[in-house]
Amino acid sequence: MILGLTGLLMAINQTFGLKLLGFYPLGNAFLYYLIGIFLAAALLCYPARAADAHRMPWYDWALAAAALGCAGYLGVNGLRMTQEGWEFFAPLEATLVASLTILLVLEGVRRCGGWAIFAVALIFGLYPLYAGHMPGFLWSNPFSLDETIRAHVMGAESIIGVPMQVVANLIIGFVVFGIALTITGGGEFFMNFATALMGRSRGGPAKVAVVSSAFMGSLSGSAVSNILTTGTITIPAMKRSGYSREYSAAVEACSSTGGTLMPPVMGAVAFIMASFLGVSYAEVMVAALLPAILFYLALLLQVDHYAARQGLRGMRPEEIPRLGDTLKQGWPYLLSLAVLIYMLLVMRLESYAPYYATLVLLAISLFRRRQRLNLAKGLDFLYQLAHGIGNLVAVLAGIGMVVGGLSYTGVAGSFSRELLLYAGGSIPLMLAAGAVTSFVLGMGMTVSACYIFLSILLAPALVAAGLDPLGSHLFILYWGMLSYITPPVALAAITAAGVAGASNTRTSLHAVRLGGVLFVLPFLFVLNPSLILQGPLDLILLSALTAITAIWLVAAAMEGYLYRVGTLGWLPRLWLLLTAGLLIYPEWRSDLVGLALLGGAYLWLAGPFRRRSAVKIEGQRTIG
Template identity: 85%
Template sequence: MGLGAVGLLMTINQTFALKLLGFYPIGNAFIYYLIGLFLSAALLIFPARKADTERLPWYDWVLAGAALGGAIYLGLNGLRMTQQGWEYFAPLEATLVATMMLLLVLEGVRRCGGWAIFAVALLFGLYPLYAGHMPGFLWSNGFGWGETIRAHVMGAESIVGVPMQVVANLIIGFVVFGIALTITGGGEFFMNFATALMGRSRGGPAKVAVVSSAFMGSLSGSAVSNILTTGTITIPAMKRSGYSREYAAAVEACASTGGTLMPPVMGAVAFIMASFLGVSYGEVMLAALLPAVLFYLALLLQVDNYAARKGLMGMPAKDIPRVRDTLLSGWPYLLSLGVLIYMLLVMRLESQAPYYATLILLAIALVRRQQRLRISQLLDFFYQLAHGVGSLVAVLAGIGLVVGGLSYTGVAGAFSRELLLYAGDSIPLMLAAGAITSFILGMGMTVSACYIFLSILLAPALVGAGLNPLASHLFILYWGMLSYITPPVALAAITAAGVAGANSTRTSLHAVRLGAVLFVLPFLFVLNPSLILQGPLLSVMASAFTAMTAIWLVAAAMEGYLYRIGSVGVRMRCALLVPAALMIYPEWISDLLGFLALAVCYLMAMLHTTKRADITKCST
């Protein structure tokens, strides 16, 4: 908690240039201090082995102290490091400290990210050592041990590179805002608000799960933590209303997974994306808005179709709060969100906006009794901050080794050139290769790690093929996060299955069907940038309408229910995919053919329904 409090105070001092007690370190020194504080916190919070879960062994204190001490040494010498080029030539003691910090970063990424990310960080972090022995475009001038260590720890492209700069300048503020919303009761408000909006409709509990997870996921950006908070309420409610355990868990898994994509506070990867692209976070947020809305619309349509086909009703009236009462009790959360969005999109104060929004929320909490904070909540606030930011710092510092290893050797650019050469002029082949690569890497990495890795290797190739840069980066993000709901990993589905007491394999299969639109959406917006709000307004509106129609048809095909018709068989479900596929392709001719095919499907369905009714009448 103390490390989290000091880290927050130092970040606020840097963000607002307060210069408290004359302390205002230069850029790399500030990042070293943050790494020291939050990497130390991660080494104390996340155990080295399962046996240490219930205790804090002495060696964790030693490692945490070493991380803090090493970072302070590097921070105090930050200016000297830059002026004298320690990246190339450094005193012996500085090289020894750098070696120690490199090992501690690897231990941190192992504890917080797992063995898969540790292996990737180690393999690519050490790439400069054996690059001179690699064949073809993988070859590069080799580095020695000392050169590699100094480049990673004291250079500008690795541990203190873009990922850590984004954490220091942007992400900590948004983590603070998300935690403040949660501990002041924001989670309960958004759950009540979703219930008031959707609870009365058929299949109400499932729709509440979708909407509440969209709200909460947009603030936390974490699928698993969202499931463990909202899911403990929504999954039992869905089971009571008639949904099977597996289906209820799958709904929550898909809805929570979409939180990474939902503005205004997306996952950490969105901030990293903005830095890589050299655009404002507000621009990334706007681009991600329509695809996220389309995804949640597809989920709502599917659970509605399922409820209609199964005859499931809404929630009891006594369990549904009034919209007016809910808004009156929760207006501080909406006000703080409104301030955040205004400052992001209009004032462009990205680094300062979450702190102002948090300040407004906490000021109101001091006045209103129902949101007033207790000492225990404040302590929990600092613990959650140390836990969340500590995990991010440990993982992203480790992924910085990957960025550094590929940047220093120049292999990243060579890989992109080779991929372009292999694909030729075939955009579909390029996208297919990108989708498969992103999906496979997403199985063993966090979304942020997967995105950072592929933004260096794959994104330049997609952009070089003529695709929209922002759409290309979002394409990688979407495919990287699919592993949350698809076997064999399906982390979100497995977590939700645990909450529901359901079979994890069947839950994963249900989640794949519910999240089918996630497999389609990336191709929609990467081929048609109007869907990320790039282009004339009329083009954006036409593309949005066509995409919504296509998604509605996919939902109808997946669940076997067509509005105004009722339940449909396998043949009609397959037939509905034809107009959906035609509307996905971004050409007005294909859209026109798609609407004609939809009309034919409806005509066939109505004729079949009439014929079936006549047969039933005659038999009666």
């Protein structure tokens, strides 16, 4: 908690230029101090082994102290490092400190991200050492061990590169806002709000899970924390309403996964994306809005079709709060969100916006007893801050080594050129390769790590092939995100299965089936920039309408149920999938054919011919 408070004060001091006690370090020194503080917090919060889960061994304290000491040395010498070019020639003690820093970063990655990210960070971090022995376009002039160490720690493209700069300048403020909303009761408000909106409809508990996870995911950006926050309420409610354990867990897993894509507070990866693209976070947020709405609309359609086919009802009236009373209790949360969005989209004050929104929320909570920030909540706030930011800093410092290893050797650019050459300019082939690569890497890496890795290797090739830069980066983010619900890892599905007491494997399979529509969406917006709100308004509206129709048809085909028709056989389901495919393709002729097929489907399944057949069959049954 002390480390969390220290890191928060340092971030506020740097963001607002307060110069508290005359302290205002240079950019690189500030990053070193911040890494030291939150890496130390991560080494104290995350155990080195399972046996240490409920105790604090001496070596955790020693490693945390070493992290603070190394960062302190590097921060104090930040100006000298820049002036004397320590990246190329540094004193012996500086190189030794840098070596220890790399070891501490790798240990932090192992604890917070797991062995998969540790292996990736180690292999690509050491790439400059053996680049001279690699074949073809993977070859580069090799670095010595000292040169590699200095480049990673004292250079501007590795540990203190773009990912860490984004954490320091943007993400800390948004994490502060999300935690403040949660500890003052925001989670309860959004759950009640979702229940008031959707609880009465058929399959109400599942729809409440989708909507509440959309609200909470937009504030936390974390699938796992979202499940552990809302899933403990929504999953039991779904089970009481007749949903199986596996289906309940799958609904919550899919719903929570979309939080990474949901504005206004998307996952950390969105801020990193903005920096890589050289655009404001507001532009990324606006571009992600319609894909996020389509994501959750697809889930709502899926669970509605399932509820209709299974004959499931809504929640009991006594379980549903009144909408007016809910809004009356929760207006401070909506006001703070409005302040945040206004400052992001209108004032374009990205660094300041979350702090001011938090200030508004906490100021209002002083006059409301249930929401007031007391000592216990304040300490919990600091612990959650240290725990969450510590995890981000540890993982992104390690991923920074991946970025540095590929950047210093120049292999990243060579890889993109070769991929473009092998694909022969075929956009479908490149998208398929990108989807598979993102999906596979996402199985063992966090979404942020997966995105950063592929934004260096894959995104330039997609852009060079003529695709929209923002759409290409969102495509990579989306496919990395979907690995949370797909076997064999399926981190979100496994977490939700634990809450539901369900089978991990069956929950993952249910999540894949439930999220079948979600696998279509990335191809929609990467091929059609109108769906990321680029282009004339009429084209955006037309594209949104055809996309909504397409995901509705895919949901109907996946669940085997069509509105005003009822249960479907396999042949009509294949017909609907074909129709959806034509609507997905961004061309007006295919849209016309798709609409004609949709009309034909209704004539076939619900028109006069179907009614005459039904009467004839019913008459035969009556006679029999």
